Amino acid sequence: MVLLIDSINAIRDFLDTGGQVLLVIGVLIFAMWLLILERFIYFFNGFRGYKKAIKNSWLARSERNSWNAEQIRQVMISRASMRLNANLALINVMVALCPLLGLLGTVTGMIEVFDVMAITGTGSARSMASGVSKATIPTMAGMVGALSGVFASTYLQRRAKREVALLEDSMVLDH
C-alpha cells in the first residue's frame, strides 16, 4: 500500500515537473500502445481463423474462373485487407504527433521561462528552472513515444502487407 502511494506520488511529481503537456503525451502514448497491442494480438490470434475461413470458402467454390469469381475473390481479399489495416493509420498519426506534442511542451515551457524573466529578470536561475524542466521533459517524452511507436508501426504495416500478399497467393484462380 505504501509502495503504491509512493509510486503514485512519484508519478505525480514527474507530471508536475513536466506540466500539463506531459500528461497529454502520456495519454497519447498509452492509447498508442493499446492500439499496437490490439493489432499484435489480432495478427497472431484473431486473423488466423479468419484467413482459414476465407481460404476454405474460396476453395469450396465449384468454379474459380469467371468474372463473378474474380470479383468475389477481390471482395474477400479487400475485406481481409480492411481488417488488417484497421487503426494502422491512426497509430501512424499518433507516432507523428508525439514529437509535435513534445514541441508544444517545449514552447509552453519556454513561455513560462520568459514570463518568469519578465517578472524577476535574469537574476534568479532557480525560479526559471521549473519552466526549463517543463520545456525539456515533454520533448524527451515525445521522443521516447515516437521512437517506441515507430518500430512497432513499421512492423505492423509490413506484416499487414505481407499477409495480404500471402492471402492473394493462396487463393488461386483456375485457368
Added chain:
Amino acid sequence: MKLFTQMTKMAVLAASISFTCASVAAEPMDLDSLLKNLEQGKSAQSVQNTQREQQFTARQNEQVQILKDTQAKRSQMLSESDRLETQFEENEIKLANLTDTLSKRMGSLKELFGVLQQVAGDSSNKFATSVVSAEIPGRSVFMDDLAQKMGSTSQLASIEDIEKVWYELQREMTEQGKVSRFNTQVIIEGGNKAEQEVVRVGAFNLISNGKYLEYSPSTNTLSELTRQPVSRYTSTAGDLQQAKNGIVQFALDPTGGSILGLLVQAPDTAEQVHQGGAVGYVILGVGLLALLIAIERFVSLLLVGGKIRRQLKDTVARDDNPLGRVMKVKDDYPNVAYDTLELKLSEAILREMPKITRNLTLIKIISVVAPLLGLLGTVTGMINTFQAITLFGTGDPKLMAGGISQALVTTVLGLVVAIPTVFIYTILNTRAKSLLLILQEQSAGIIAKRSEKGA
C-alpha cells in the same frame, strides 16, 4: 540723518546768501560798515572758542579715568580666562579617566550590548515580514526602538528590555510550530473588508475560507490572493480550516508567501492567448473553421456509413445511399456485358466520390497551415522584440522577455490547432477511405454474388 541736517543747513546758507545779495543789490555798498561787522563777528567767535577749549580740557580728565577703569577690568578678565582654561584641561583628563573606568567596568557586557543591538535589528526585520505579525502586531516596533536605543551611547538596556527580547524570540519560535485560528479583518475580492476566521500555519501561510491570503507588512493588512493556486492545493486549505484535530494534508508555501505572490503576476491562459495578437486570432479562427467542418463531415460520414451498412445486409438496392446508387447500375442495365458493366460501375463510383471526400482536403490544409501561421507570428513577434532592442538596448531583459513570450504564444496556438486537426483528418480520412473501398471493390463483388445466386 546726518546728511539730511547738512542739506538743510546748506539750504539755509544758500537762502541767506541770496538774501544778502538781494539786500546788497537793494542798498548802496558801504565798505566801512562791512569791516565793522567783520570785526565784531571775530571778537564774538573768539569768545566762543575759549569756552569750548575750557569744556574740552574738563572732559579730558574724565576720559583718562574711564581708560584706567577699563584696563583694570581687562586684566581681571584675562586672569579669569586662565583659571577656566586650566579647569577645562583638568576636566578633560577626569573625563578620559572616567571613560576608561566605564569601559573597564563594562568589560564583557559591552559585547553583550553589541549582540543585543544586532539581534534587535535583525528580529525587527524578521518580525515585520513574518505572517505571525498578522496575529500579534506591533512586535517589530519594540525591537526597532531597542535597536535605536542601543545605537546611542548614552543609554543602556534595562533587564526588562533584555528579557522582552528573549520573550519575543521565544514566542516567534513557538508560534512557528503552531496552527492557530483567530478572527481579523480580511480584504476580500472586490476590495471589501470582512471579519473572518483566519488560520495561520506556522510562519508560512495564512488561509481563510479555503483561500490563501497575502500579508502586507507595511500596512499590516490581510488580503485574499486575487489568483489562487490550482484547486488541488486550495482544497487542502479548505480541509485544514474545517479540521478540528488530527492530521490533515496541506499544501505549504515554504517561502512564507513569496511564491504565492509571484503566482499573481503570472498571466493565465486567457491572457496568454491575448498576447498572441492578430496572428493568434487568425490561427484560432482557422482552427474553429476546421472544427466546424470536421463536425459536419463526421456527422454526414456517420449517417452515410450507417446507410451503406444497412444496404450491405439488404438485397434490394436503395436510392438513399452511395452503395445503393452504385448497385442500381446493375438493375438499370440488366443485359450488358461484364466489361461494360465494370465501366458503368466505375463511372457511378466516380460520381459518388466527391460527396464522400468533400472538404477533407481543407481540413488537411488547415492542419498544415496552422503551424506555419504560428511560425509567422513567431517571426513578427521577434521583429517586435528586435525593434524594442533597437530603441531601448538590451539592458532590460524584462522588456525583451515580454516580446519573446508574445512570439512563442503564436507557435503554441499553431500547434494547439494543428495537433487535433491532424488527428481529426486521419480519423475522417480513414472513414471516407473505407467507404470508398466498399464502393470500389465490394460493389462489383456484391453484384457478382447476387448474379451467381440468381443464376
